[in-house]
Amino acid sequence: TDLSLIRNFSIIAHIDHGKSTLADRLIQYTGGLSEREMSEQVLDNMDIERERGITIKAQTVRLDYTGKDGKTYQLNLMDTPGHVDFAYEVSRSLAACEGALLVVDAAQGVEAQTLANVYQSIEHDHEIVPVINKIDLPAAEPEKVRAEIEEVIGIDASEAVLTSAKSGIGIEEVLDAVVARIPPPKGDRTAPLKAMLVDSWYDPYLGVVILVRVIDGVIKKGLQVKFMAGGTEHLIDRVGCMRPKLQVLDELGPGEIGIITAQIKEVAQARVGDTITTVKQGATQALAGFKEVQPVVFCGLFPVDAADFEKLRESIGKLRLNDASFSFEMESSAALGFGFRCGFLGLLHLEIIQERLSREYDLDLITTAPSVVYRLTMTDGTVKELHNPADMPDPVKIREMEEPWIKATIYTPDEYLGSILKLCQDRRGVQTGLTYVGGRAQVSYELPLNEVVFDFYDRLKSISRGYASFDYEQIGLREGDLVMMNILVNNEPVDALSMVVHRSQADPRGRHLVERLKDLIPRHMFKIPIQAAIGAKVIARETISAMRKDVTAKCYGGDISRKKKLLEKQKEGKKRMREYGNVTIPQEAFIAALRMG
Ligand code: GTP
Numbered sequence: 094t095d096l097s098l099i100r101n102f103s104i105i106a107h108i109d110h111g112k113s114t115l116a117d118r119l120i121q122y123t124g125g126l127s128e129r130e131m132s133e134q135v136l137d138n139m140d141i142e143r144e145r146g147i148t149i150k151a152q153t154v155r156l157d158y159t160g161k162d163g164k165t166y167q168l169n170l171m172d173t174p175g176h177v178d179f180a181y182e183v184s185r186s187l188a189a190c191e192g193a194l195l196v197v198d199a200a201q202g203v204e205a206q207t208l209a210n211v212y213q214s215i216e217h218d219h220e221i222v223p224v225i226n227k228i229d230l231p232a233a234e235p236e237k238v239r240a241e242i243e244e245v246i247g248i249d250a251s252e253a254v255l256t257s258a259k260s261g262i263g264i265e266e267v268l269d270a271v272v273a274r275i276p277p278p279k280g281d282r283t284a285p286l287k288a289m290l291v292d293s294w295y296d297p298y299l300g301v302v303i304l305v306r307v308i309d310g311v312i313k314k315g316l317q318v319k320f321m322a323g324g325t326e327h328l329i330d331r332v333g334c335m336r337p338k339l340q341v342l343d344e345l346g347p348g349e350i351g352i353i354t355a356q357i358k359e360v361a362q363a364r365v366g367d368t369i370t371t372v373k374q375g376a377t378q379a380l381a382g383f384k385e386v387q388p389v390v391f392c393g394l395f396p397v398d399a400a401d402f403e404k405l406r407e408s409i410g411k412l413r414l415n416d417a418s419f420s421f422e423m424e425s426s427a428a429l430g431f432g433f434r435c436g437f438l439g440l441l442h443l444e445i446i447q448e449r450l451s452r453e454y455d456l457d458l459i460t461t462a463p464s465v466v467y468r469l470t471m472t473d474g475t476v477k478e479l480h481n482p483a484d485m486p487d488p489v490k491i492r493e494m495e496e497p498w499i500k501a502t503i504y505t506p507d508e509y510l511g512s513i514l515k516l517c518q519d520r521r522g523v524q525t526g527l528t529y530v531g532g533r534a535q536v537s538y539e540l541p542l543n544e545v546v547f548d549f550y551d552r553l554k555s556i557s558r559g560y561a562s563f564d565y566e567q568i569g570l571r572e573g574d575l576v577m578m579n580i581l582v583n584n585e586p587v588d589a590l591s592m593v594v595h596r597s598q599a600d601p602r603g604r605h606l607v608e609r610l611k612d613l614i615p616r617h618m619f620k621i622p623i624q625a626a627i628g629a630k631v632i633a634r635e636t637i638s639a640m641r642k643d644v645t646a647k648c649y650g651g652d653i654s655r656k657k658k659l660l661e662k663q664k665e666g667k668k669r670m671r672e673y674g675n676v677t678i679p680q681e682a683f684i685a686a687l688r689m690g
Contacts, residue, residue: 094167094346094348094349096277096278096279096280096347096348097277098164098165098166098167098277099166099167099169099277099278099348099349100166100167100168100169100191100192100271100272100275100277101168101169101171101189101190101191101192101275101278101306101348101350102168102169102170102171102190102191102192102193102194102222102271102275103170103171103172103173103186103187103190103193103194103214104116104170104172104173104193104194104196105173105193105194105195105196105207105210105211105213105214106195106196106197106207106210107197107198107201107203107204107207107210109198110196110197110198110201110204110207110226110227111196111198111226111227111258111259112172112196114258114259115194115196115224115226115256115258115267116154116170116172117258118258118261118264119156119168119170119264119267119268120154120156120170120337122261122264122265122268123156123157123158123168123268124157152171152172152335152337153169153170153171153172153291153292153304153334153335153350154169154170154172154335154336154337155167155168155169155170155334155335155336155340155350155351156168156169156170156336158268158271158272160268160269160272160273161269166272167349168268168271168272169190169334169349169350171186171189171190171291171350172186173186173187179438179442181365181366181384181386182292182365183210183213184213184217184382185289185291185292185365185366186291186292187213187214187217187219188217188289188291188306188382189289189291189306189350190217190219191219191220191275191276191277191278192219192220192221192222192271192274192275192276193214193219193220193221193222194221194222194224194267194271195207195211195214195221195222195223195224195242195246195248196224196226197223197224197225197226197238197241197242198226198227198238199225199226199227199228199230199233199234199235199238199255200227200230200232200233200234202234202237202238202241203238203241203242203245203246204560204562207246208245208246208504208533208535208562211246211248220274220275220276221248222253222254222267222270222271222274222275223239223242223248223250223252223253223254224253224254224256224263224267225238225239225242225253225254225255225256226256226257226258227257227258227259228255228256228257228262228263229257229259229260229262235253235255239251239253245532245533252270252274254266254267254270277348278347278348279347279348280307280308280309280346280347280348281309281310281347282309282310282311282346282347283310284309284310284376285309285310285370285371285374285375285376285377286307286309286310286311286312286316286318286369286370286371286375286376287307287308287309287310287368287369287370287376287380288305288306288307288308288310288312288345288368288369288370289305289306289308289366289367289368289369289380290303290304290305290320290363290364290365290366290367290368290369291304291305291306291350291365292304292365293360293363293364293365293417294360294415295359295360295414295415299331299339299354300354300356300357300358301354301355301357301358301359301360301362301363302352302353302354303352303353303354303355303357303363303369304350304351304352305345305350305351305352305353305369306349306350307345307346307347307348307349307350307351308347308380309347309376310347310370310371310376311344311345311346311347312329312332312344312345312353312369313329313332313343313344313345314329314330314331314332314343314344315328315329315330316328316329316371317329317371317372317373318355318369318370318371318372318375319369319370319371319372319375320362320363320364320367320368320369321367321368321369321370321376321379322364322366322367322368322379322383322385323362323363323364323367325362326372327355327356327357328355328356329353329354329355330354330355330356331352331353331354332344332345332351332352332353333351333352333353334349334350334351334352335352339352359413359414359417360414360415360416360417361413361417363417364383364385364386364417365386366382366383366384367379367383368380368383386418386438387436388418388419388420388435388436388437388438389436389437389438389439389465389466389497389542389567390436390437390438390439390440390442390443390463390464390465390546391434391435391436391437391463391464391465391466391480391481392434392435392437392443392460392461392462392463392464393424393426393429393432393433393434393435393459393460393461393481393589394409394421394432394433394435394447394450394458394459394460394461395426395429395430395431395432395433395458395459395461395589396430396432396456396457396458396459397457397458397459398457399430399431401456401457402430402431402432404454404456405432405433405450405454405456405458406423406433408450408453408454408456409421409433409435409450411454412446412449412450416446418437418438418442419435419436419437419438419442419446420435420436421433421434421435421436422434424481426461426483426588426589429459429461429588429589432459434480434481436480439546440463440546440550441550443460443463447460459589460589461588461589461590462482462589462590462591462592463546463547464480464481464482464543464546464592464593465496465497465542465543465546466478466479466480466497467479467494467495467496467575467593468494468495468496468570469486469491469493469494469495470491470492470493470494470495471486471490471491471492472489472490472491472492473490479593482577482591482592482593483588483591485577485593488576488577488628493572494572494573494575495570495571495572495573496541496542496543496570496571496573496575497541497542497543497567497569497570498539498540498541498542498567498568498569498570498571499539499540499541499542499545499565499566499567499568500525500537500538500539500565500566500568501517501522501537501538501539501540501545501563501564501565502535502536502537502563502564502565503517503535503536503537503538503553503561503562503563503564504533504534504535504561504562505533505534505536505557505560505561505562506532506533506534506557506560506561507529507532507533507534509556509557509558509560509561510534510536512556512557513536513553513556513557513561514536516549516552516553516556517536517538517540520540520541520544520545520549521540521541521544521595521597521598522538522539522540522544523538523539523540524536524537524538525537525538525539539568540565541571541573541595542567543593543594543595544595544598545565549563550563573595574595574596574597575593575594575595575596576593576594576595576596576599576627577591577592577593577627577628578591578592578593578594578599578602578603578625578626578627578632579591579625579626579627580603580606580607580610580623580624580625580626581622581623581624581625581626582610582614582621582622582623582676582678583621583622583675583676584622584624587678590606599625599627599632600632600633602625603625603626603632603633604625604632604633606625606633607623607624607625607633607634607635608635610623610635610682611623611635611636611637613678613679613682614637614676614677614678614679614682615677615679616637616638616639616640617637617639617640617675617676617677618639618640619639619675620636620637620638620639621636621637621676622634622635622636623635623636623637
């Protein structure tokens with residue numbers, strides 16, 4: 094294809110401003126979808142994604158559009174994941190495009206997340222086309238929003254396209270703006286092949302499917318290629334594009350985005366950001382920016398019912414086929430039995446995997462406290478990585494303990510700034526910058542990752558009523574005064590709740606945990622002490638008083654059917670309970686207890 098007829102673009106938007114609806118309209122308008130298919134949202138195709146309103150894996154659709162000049166253009170529309178846990182994937186997707194549509198809700202205006210995304214896009218030298226959507230709403234104020242885009246983001250919005258993705262208004266104008274304003278890609282067809290591996294996923298029929306952006310050269314079936322960072326060689330057996338269904342093509346030339354398959358069994362072999370070239374006369378220099386993604390948050394996943402262990406192993410293996418960024422190894426715990434120690438890109442990633450296991454594979458799981466990776470220097474000079482608090486060696490043998498830090502950037506409307514500064518301060522943050530753009534503040538903080546993994550996003554979201562957005566990068570390890578805190582229920586340590594904390598946080602966190610557990614653990618026939626301890630020293634204590642006898646007596650009275658219902662309920666309940674020192678702890682208690690108030 095003639096390079097001047099190609100346009101590669103992504104859509105950036107704040108959650109709910111209409112990104113998916115607009116994408117579906119563009120597909121529909123250019124003939125990729127029938128009205129019936131349109132009713133099912135196409136671009137986000139995983140259940141959990143839809144429910145959470147986020148896009149996990151980037152998807153790309155190719156559209157053919159005949160412009161006003163009578164020429165038919167190839168438009169590659171790329172969807173990008175919206176969450177910081179997947180920041181690297183977002184960055185790779187953006188690197189594969191020359192421009193972006195910036196969708197802003199005509200009633201809501203520019204919001205924090207829009208800013209974070211736009212800055213990323215600007216960093217990639219994108220041409221940004223503002224689209225003011227939802228103009229059908231009675232509360233729509235397109236002119237005000239236009240001024241806001243100019244003031245806050247600092248880009249020209251005089252030619253912003255006004256749309257209602259819902260009613261199908263302005264769709265053609267969006268397509269014309271893409272053709273007219275987003276520059277075509279550059280590339281050399283005769284140069285050695287250089288293609289960027291933008292994304293990969295596992296398909297049960299095709300095996301591993303790889304999304305590529307060809308920079309130079311041509312990729313076609315039968316070509317022997319190598320992955321420069323991965324170091325493996327593969328034979329291309331299929332080349333195509335998504336429309337949104339798969340269409341097989343003869344080749345992908347420079348500037349084009351499409352998919353390839355090469356009989357690859359695991360996505361781990363096709364890593365995002367890698368450079369694909371030919372084995373013979375290939376490129377010698379890889380594309381810039383390949384980064385190996387490392388899990389940063391670890392936790393244990395255990396089946397509630399020990400008999401489900403094999404099923405858990407199988408399910409985790411299947412999930413891993415499609416997600417190379419998630420790692421796992423077998424682990425055994427005194428109280429929880431056999432399970433897996435798993436590594437994730439972040440907390441949201443953890444929650445998604447956990448949810449998919451329980452929903453798609455019907456598994457009841459216990460998740461242990463999430464932990465970051467610590468580096469221990471022992472008194473004998475050896476260095477260890479600690480992925481699991483349960484493996485913590487005797488403190489007297491540790492000379493130094495280091496923890497990972499991040500540089501966080503937070504965008505927020507002014508009025509929430511005070512509470513956000515306090516939150517960061519409470520989490521041992523060190524402020525490194527504060528600037529204002531329009532009515533918004535941009536704050537930067539250095540924070541220990543361990544203070545962020547628990548519930549930082551949740552807290553940030555709730556104190557800013559959803560308006561603050563958050564982005565981070567890792568900045569290395571720093572020494573910290575860290576201690577191991579154990580939680581004892583009826584004098585027995587609950588390994589799922591033991592954690593590494595900063596000494597200054599041990600008291601409040603220990604107190605908080607025991608107070609929460611006191612509310613979360615049901616009463617028993619006996620008194621239950623709950624304690625938080627560092628070594629032998631108890632730092633917080635609560636007691637659950639014993640249940641009075643007549644309460645149970647009353648429970649078990651009544652007619653047969655009610656009794657049966659009760660028994661069934663109990664059975665259901667049992668599935669989600671765990672015993673510690675004769676105390677039954679509901680599964681929710683583990684997760685709930687870990688959220689800081
Ligand atoms: P995430 O996938 O959660 O990031 O959201 P999104 O930006 O993809 O938004 P989505 O397309 O899911 O739209 C969010 C809501 O806004 C849905 O309920 C849409 O039906 C609605 N919506 C989208 N476009 C319009 C529009 O032009 N007018 C009106 N009134 N509603 C719209």
